[in-house]
Amino acid sequence: MEKFFSFKDPVLGRKLLQKLEQDLEAPLRFMEVCGTHTVALFQSGLRSLLPEGLEHLSGPGCPVCVTSSGEMALCLELAQKDDVIVATFGDMLRVPGPDGLNLKEAKALGARVEVCYAPFDALAVARRHPEARVVFLGVGFETTAPAVAATIQQAEALQLYNFSVLSFHKLVPPALRHLLSTGKTAVDGFLLPGHVSTVIGVRPYAFLADEFQLPAVISGFDPLDMLMGLAMMVRQRREHRAAVENQYARAVKKQGNRKALNVMEEVFTVQDAEWRGLGRIPQSGFGLSDRYAVFDALNIFGLQARHMPEPKGCACGQVLQGLIRPDACPLFQKQCTPAHPVGPCMVSTEGSCAAYFQYQLCPGQS
């Protein structure tokens, strides 16, 4: 399809923007909950083109950003064990733990940390190092979780019992429900994550429209996808409708990906999880099921996730809930920069603070 139609076409983009502006009857405020959307909105320049009456916020959509201080402390604790190799996605290296130390520094001090591009890479590390215990840091949403689940099944098939997973996977729909239930986050609609939805499908979001009467649109990541998603929400508002619509139908099936859902259900069990900035959310994370307990790092190393305070002065929690914009945090661009991140929203390239820092032209400078 993309051979015949470009989802980056600026001419179509201008037309859609005009349509969106016409439909915009009153100021609206939308939120996206996907780090890839956060970055794509900036990178494509679409953010700079949105009409004044349309405010767009970044919610808790970056997996690194919502990894709690207590969870990070466990990652660092494991990395400091002599016989442990921590295998992780690169984004986790710079997240500071409660005392400021991050995995990159721990590595410089001698900890064994291997960066993986895919969870399966961690199995190769485990095979190369039979003398060590290899722990994969399972961070991510429903998009990453199936690949990690499949990796665990593969480890079992290969009898790689020096491999385990520290599972901090988190689930998107419960976080959305939590945001709305607290009553603090005021939004007029959600731009829903395309990647996560390829796995879970459309139905898990139904409560947004049914219970909270909010428009929501699953959208892809090219500029026209996102613009179309926003325009569809503006239209719902104008027509006083609330529905979950699927703009990204070329990738997202209504019922999701059954195969991926099956492997997740087999390996993981849904449990409460601690989210940075949002606190403990019931039934919002994945732990390993009893059947796979031999691959559960929490179980193997006798660890327990603890609640740890957030860094002092850091407003990541408020940013993640859409209560303030990144540049309203007193630390933004002062004590907190990508070189010296205080909070995780500045660490991950998909964090909203890092994206603001990297791309946002300051008002009055353009």
Place this chain on the structure above:
Amino acid sequence: MKHEARVLLDHGSGGRASLRLIQNIFLSCFGNSILDSLDDAAVLEIEGRLAMSTDTFTVDPPFFPGGDIGSLAVHGTSNDVSMLGAEPLYLSCAFVLEEGLPLATLEAVVASMGRSLKETSLRIVTGDTKVVPKGAVDKLFINTTGIGRLLVENPPRGRRAEAGDAILISGTVGDHGLAVLSKREGMQFDSPIISDSAMLHPLVLSLLQAVPDINVLRDPTRGGLATTLNEIAQQSAQEFVIREEAIPIQGAVAEGCSFLGLDPLYLANEGKFLCILPQSKARQALDVLQAHPLGRSAQCIGEVRSGHPGRVVLQTEFGGERFLRMLEGEQMPRIC
């Protein structure tokens, strides 16, 4: 473990083993009248103003599509000398070798350096070899220092970009960075991605002969195009405006980057340069670049304007505007 000839600590002892290494490997590939004298230092005769640059090369993996650590060590340093509008003439070359490195690897790297030198009159005139215990370095590190003679009165400098200047790039960006990364991670793409590692002097020479008044020349190596643009904007205290749609990127590189969540504007290049010069000369410069095999895809990608000093603004393909900032640390593939 397979038996094969390997680098041993003996090879760095300064004794007979060292001499064998020098004669059998280095002199056979680099040999020239200055180096062959094997004195403690080289005697050089150069007139005029000189440009000098040094660089140390470490790359994992040492061999990748389109080049290797040896070709990089020759191209990288001589290109830095060329960027000052100078003709690179002499190189020094120092190796740090890891004990146990197969001699065949060293031979292949040195042979590649020899081939890269053949492209010009550049010569390696002095060198050194150290061998360190296994694990103290990763396979081999190479340092090269280059000296060249300035070809123009007023050499191009990072601080010389002026409002109204045009910004040209000599070809596609991101090729080298993605070639090395995909080789290292064992990733396959539909069409192979090949490093652009090349000696830029011949292209720079034709450019300077046709258009001597160039304000800035710089090769966007580590940190890529975006980082280099920021460096120059800061040194010149000017604002740059870049048009995204004009930046040449190979289709396979764009697709590979999109798949991995990487931005090609931050990936290293080893055979490209930025050229900033008065707008009135831009057309002529582009014609010269595009007529040369190394500059076929050259494009004008933006302009210098007086505005917010040190800022680089990207006008996106979609029609918006955003910062194009330097990157903090390395680019990391995304978690989804």
